[in-house]
Amino acid sequence: MLPSSPVVIGAAAVIALLVLLIAVRRLRAPSSEARESKRAHDAAQKREPPVAIGETYEFGVTELTDHHSGKEVAVGKVEGFVLFTQDIPRDISESDVIRAKVLSFNEGRTSADATFVTKA
Known part of the structure; x- marks a missing residue:
C-alpha cells in the first residue's frame, strides 16, 4: 500500500x-x-538576392497558389530564392519549367514578384 x-x-x-x-x-x-x-x-x-529586377530566369514550378493579388501564381525558386510569377497561362502546372521576368522585390527582399515570359 x-x-x-x-x-x-x-x-x-x-x-x-x-x-x-x-x-x-x-x-x-x-x-x-x-x-x-x-x-x-x-x-x-x-543575403543579397540571386536575381535582378528586369532579368529573366528559368526555374521549375513547385506549386500554384493564390497570391495576395487574388490571382493564381506559379511559385518557384532560383538558387533557393522564391519567385511568385503572375500572368501564367491556364496550362501551367506543378513541375513545369518556365521563364519569368523579375518585376520587384517583396518586403525584406526575401522573395520577388515576376511575370510569365514563356514555358521552357
Whole structure:
C-alpha cells in the first residue's frame, strides 16, 4: 500500500505538474520543419538576392497558389530564392519549367514578384 502522508501526496502532485508542464511545452514548441523554415527565412534576409529586377530566369514550378493579388501564381525558386510569377497561362502546372521576368522585390527582399515570359 502507498503511503498517504501529506508530504508524499504533495511531492506526487509537484511531479505530476512538472510532467504536465513539460508535455505542454513540447506540444507547443515549433516543429523541426517550422524551425528550418524560420532559419531559412532569417538567412535569406541577410543575403543579397540571386536575381535582378528586369532579368529573366528559368526555374521549375513547385506549386500554384493564390497570391495576395487574388490571382493564381506559379511559385518557384532560383538558387533557393522564391519567385511568385503572375500572368501564367491556364496550362501551367506543378513541375513545369518556365521563364519569368523579375518585376520587384517583396518586403525584406526575401522573395520577388515576376511575370510569365514563356514555358521552357
